[in-house]
Amino acid sequence: MRYETVIGLEVHVxxxxxxxxxxxxxAHSYGAEPNEHVCPACCGMPGMLPIVNKRVVDYGMKAxxxxxxxxxRTTTFDKKSYYYPDLPAAYQxxxxxxxxxxxxxxxxxxxKGKKGIRIKQIHMEEDAGKLVHDIxxxxxxxxxxxxxxxxxxxxxxxxxxxxxxxxxxxxxxxTLLRYAKVAECEMAHGTMRCDVNLSIRPEGSSKLxxxxxxxxxxxxxxxxxxxxxxxxxxxxxxxxxxxxxxQETRRWDDIKGKSFSMxxxxxxxxxxxxxxxxxxxxxxxxxxxxxxxxSLPEFPEVKRERYITEYGLGExxxxxxxKSIALCECFEDAFAVCKSAKDAANWMISxxxxxxxxxxxxxxxxxxxxxxxxxxxxxxxxxxxxxxxAKKILGAMFEDRDIEPAAYAxxxxxxxxxxxxxxxxxxxAVLASDTKAVADYKGGKEKALMALxxxxxxxxxxxxxxxxxxxxxxxxxxxx
Ligand code: ZN
Ligand code: MN
Numbered sequence: 001m002r003y004e005t006v007i008g009l010e011v012h013v014x015x016x017x018x019x020x021x022x023x024x025x026x027a028h029s030y031g032a033e034p035n036e037h038v039c040p041a042c043c044g045m046p047g048m049l050p051i052v053n054k055r056v057v058d059y060g061m062k063a064x065x066x067x068x069x070x071x072x073r074t075t076t077f078d079k080k081s082y083y084y085p086d087l088p089a090a091y092q093x094x095x096x097x098x099x100x101x102x103x104x105x106x107x108x109x110x111x112k113g114k115k116g117i118r119i120k121q122i123h124m125e126e127d128a129g130k131l132v133h134d135i136x137x138x139x140x141x142x143x144x145x146x147x148x149x150x151x152x153x154x155x156x157x158x159x160x161x162x163x164x165x166x167x168x169x170x171x172x173x174x175t176l177l178r179y180a181k182v183a184e185c186e187m188a189h190g191t192m193r194c195d196v197n198l199s200i201r202p203e204g205s206s207k208l209x210x211x212x213x214x215x216x217x218x219x220x221x222x223x224x225x226x227x228x229x230x231x232x233x234x235x236x237x238x239x240x241x242x243x244x245x246x247q248e249t250r251r252w253d254d255i256k257g258k259s260f261s262m263x264x265x266x267x268x269x270x271x272x273x274x275x276x277x278x279x280x281x282x283x284x285x286x287x288x289x290x291x292x293x294x295s296l297p298e299f300p301e302v303k304r305e306r307y308i309t310e311y312g313l314g315e316x317x318x319x320x321x322x323k324s325i326a327l328c329e330c331f332e333d334a335f336a337v338c339k340s341a342k343d344a345a346n347w348m349i350s351x352x353x354x355x356x357x358x359x360x361x362x363x364x365x366x367x368x369x370x371x372x373x374x375x376x377x378x379x380x381x382x383x384x385x386x387x388x389x390a391k392k393i394l395g396a397m398f399e400d401r402d403i404e405p406a407a408y409a410x411x412x413x414x415x416x417x418x419x420x421x422x423x424x425x426x427x428x429a430v431l432a433s434d435t436k437a438v439a440d441y442k443g444g445k446e447k448a449l450m451a452l453x454x455x456x457x458x459x460x461x462x463x464x465x466x467x468x469x470x471x472x473x474x475x476x477x478x479x480x
């Protein structure tokens with residue numbers, strides 16, 4: 001029998017706000033001591049009142065609009081009750097009855113073409129703390145730095161049907177949320193986490209099979225492996241009766257390459273959702289709504305089209321640069337200074353992106369001042385710095401954002417020599433020192449000229465226009 005896979009995703013994304021969702025503690029505890037960024041509110045002490053961080057609602061709305069959702073203009077918070085040591089209040093403040101965004105649509109593209117994935121809802125909620133297990137001491141410590149760090153949970157409809165589609169969907173979410181600058185979405189940093197709800201059914205059947213939820217995948221690759229494993233497990237159970245499938249939550253173990261039962265799946269009723277009386281409903285008035293709408297970025301496809309039609313870039317170049325908002329911004333700033341979209345795109349793709357690739361950095365990690373890149377491009381196109389030396393300057397600019405290309409070129413001897421007298425002197429000295437190469441060239445060996453050219457360029461430290469050097473070289477040999 002042939003089967004089809006039905007997948008829905010719950011994606012938790014950490015919002016890039018400075019402070020937590022209901023208090024003013026820092027939301028960023030990287031490098032901090034355990035329990036450094038905590039206060040009575042985020043530790044769930046009795047009597048503390050939460051105050052909604054407006055920026056969280058801004059970002060929640062932005063995310064909703066990027067994913068084509070309707071925004072609930074009155075959005076409310078609810079308590080989700082469960083007990084776990086990393087949740088001091090024994091309930092999570094989340095949204096159940098009126099989440100910030102509903103009914104969205106995200107378009108993905110795979111080898112099978114384009115497909116729309118419906119978004120059921122996006123809700124805002126607080127994160128839980130972290131349990132740190134110490135094997136030597138045989139104890140478990142609790143770190144509350146992460147409690148109340150703002151999250152959005154993006155819940156899709158069960159519209160996905162393969163690991164390839166899941167990957168395309170997650171990449172699309174990442175791109176859109178990064179364009180809007182609401183989140184980092186880096187699975188390796190835990191700022192994007194994904195739970196997979198999966199079931200299978202005979203092809204063409206409209207009845208859903210038994211659904212399992214999988215957690216604990218730390219990369220897109222792990223998610224793909226987990227999905228393939230789970231599909232095979234479900235089919236094996238149905239075809240060969242190896243086990244009875246039950247609705248449950250399973251933990252993926254990427255080292256063992258297997259999923260393990262964690263607990264039978266809770267239903268919404270188990271969580272006893274009820275409106276949180278401590279958090280006032282958030283009413284989004286027209287002015288607020290419109291200001292968020294106006295702050296949305298150009299969508300990647302719109303940008304790509306504009307780069308092609310307005311800036312005259314080729315389709316490939318436009319596609320490459322619009323992969324990341326960080327690349328787009330660097331390119332646009334460089335273009336504004338050097339005034340040549342072609343040069344700016346060329347430097348972005350053949351130099352900037354290859355440095356990022358070589359350093360195994362993501363495009364979003366680019367931290368280069370685009371205006372300074374534009375200045376560097378101008379130095380090259382004005383014939384002030386040779387291309388090879390310009391690359392060295394760019395490498396230095398990656399290390400230090402404060403480097404001014406022109407001053408740096410000057411200080412490091414990367415300025416092209418306009419003193420042709422000096423070039424002639426170097427050429428004469430090189431020719432005098434290698435009479436064999438000169439004779440070889442005169443005897444018809446073209447390669448000998450390239451060797452002489454290379455030696456002259458080295459002597460000049462790359463600071464000479466190659467065409468001018470070649471002309472002087474050929475003319476000087478002719479006079480010998
Ligand atoms: Zn706090
Ligand atoms: Mn959640």
